[in-house]
Amino acid sequence: MRNPGGYAVITSPEQARVNFDKFRCDEISAGITEVDTFTCFHCAKVMHVKTKAPMDEVGSMCRNCMKMVCPRCASGPCVPFLKKLELEEKRFQALRSYGLA
Amino acid sequence: MANYTLSNSTGITYGTSCQAMTTTYKSIITVAVGTSNVASGAPSGGVVTVYPPRRGKIYDILVGQPATPADTYLQWDVMRISAAGSSQNTFAGALTSASSLFACDPADGSAIAFISANSSIETNVTAIADLWSVAINQRASYRWVAAPGSELTYPAVSSAGLALRALGAGSYTGQVSATVMFQEQ
Numbered sequence: 001m002r003n004p005g006g007y008a009v010i011t012s013p014e015q016a017r018v019n020f021d022k023f024r025c026d027e028i029s030a031g032i033t034e035v036d037t038f039t040c041f042h043c044a045k046v047m048h049v050k051t052k053a054p055m056d057e058v059g060s061m062c063r064n065c066m067k068m069v070c071p072r073c074a075s076g077p078c079v080p081f082l083k084k085l086e087l088e089e090k091r092f093q094a095l096r097s098y099g100l101a
Numbered sequence: 102m103a104n105y106t107l108s109n110s111t112g113i114t115y116g117t118s119c120q121a122m123t124t125t126y127k128s129i130i131t132v133a134v135g136t137s138n139v140a141s142g143a144p145s146g147g148v149v150t151v152y153p154p155r156r157g158k159i160y161d162i163l164v165g166q167p168a169t170p171a172d173t174y175l176q177w178d179v180m181r182i183s184a185a186g187s188s189q190n191t192f193a194g195a196l197t198s199a200s201s202l203f204a205c206d207p208a209d210g211s212a213i214a215f216i217s218a219n220s221s222i223e224t225n226v227t228a229i230a231d232l233w234s235v236a237i238n239q240r241a242s243y244r245w246v247a248a249p250g251s252e253l254t255y256p257a258v259s260s261a262g263l264a265l266r267a268l269g270a271g272s273y274t275g276q277v278s279a280t281v282m283f284q285e286q
Contacts, residue, residue, distance in 0.1 A: 004248060005247065005248050005250070005251030006245060006246055006247040006248050006251050007245070007246060007248075008235075008243065008244065008245045008246075009243070009244045010237065010241055010242070010243050010244075011241060011242045011243075012237075012238060012240060012241035012242075013170075013240050013241075014240065016237070016238035016240065016241055017174075017238070018235065018236065018237050018238070018241070019174075019176075019234075019235065019236035020234075020235060021233075021234050021235070022231070022234050022236075028241075037245065037247075037251075038251065039247065039251035039252075039253075043232075044232055044253060044254060045231070045232050045233070046232060046233040046245065046247075046251075046253070048235075081254070082254075085156070085254060085256045088256045088258050088261075089156070089256050089257050089258055091258075092154070092256075092257070092258040092259060096259075
């Protein structure tokens with residue numbers, strides 16, 4: 001895929017089946033199998049991308065932030081994961097300043 | 102930003118034997134923000150001081166099964182954990198006191214995160230969807246490397262963290278080996 005968010009390498013001495021992301025099961029051949037991945041911009045889930053698979057099979061592109069998202073987040077609102085993280089940290093810092101965390 | 106490498110065989114070196122797989126998940130490697138009441142989580146070696154939580158990122162995962170080849174499979178995943186308060190002490194195999202040994206660059210020193218390997222305690226896993234998941238044949242090994250900006254991140258919030266877990270699905274009851282590389286910011 002274009003601009004992958006990572007890659008996976010599976011080394012198998014023989015043909016085997018691999019379940020990726022609890023979404024799909026693929027047959028891999030003996031030897032080394034390489035798979036591109038992307039990390040969902042909304043929930044940070046890592047998705048393995050099947051070569052030449054249509055985008056609908058591996059997720060979607062958010063039309064707001066223009067980033068790849070996983071099937072779980074495809075129909076949800078656009079809340080980037082890093083924004084969620086920042087909010088969580090701000091809440092923690094506030095609670096801590098009150099002596100509550 | 103300091104990078105650290107942690108293998109569950111390191112946990113064995115420090116006295117926690119690798120858990121044999123069963124049909125329930127086992128946390129193989131745990132990386133989390135500690136809390137000030139976790140003695141082994143304090144960077145000063147156990148003294149409870151002003152605790153500086155840090156955001157962390159897992160950017161490399163390697164998993165495999167060191168056992169006699171057979172046709173069964175294992176389910177691996179990374180879950181968020183919420184090891185609240187003192188319950189974090191219930192994680193077996195805490196390695197934080199030895200964390201100065203895990204730095205990729207020895208000049209970086211100790212990790213501030215709470216680290217454990219081969220824990221058998223699963224009570225603190227947040228029951229939400231996994232961040233990374235793969236089920237592979239017992240004979241296969243797997244490695245995932247994140248591109249910059251696509252790592253698995255946990256917030257700088259007390260008790261938040263990530264756990265790499267394995268499930269001996271099928272009939273696998275042997276041990277597993279795993280290595281995680283993470284970064285503290």
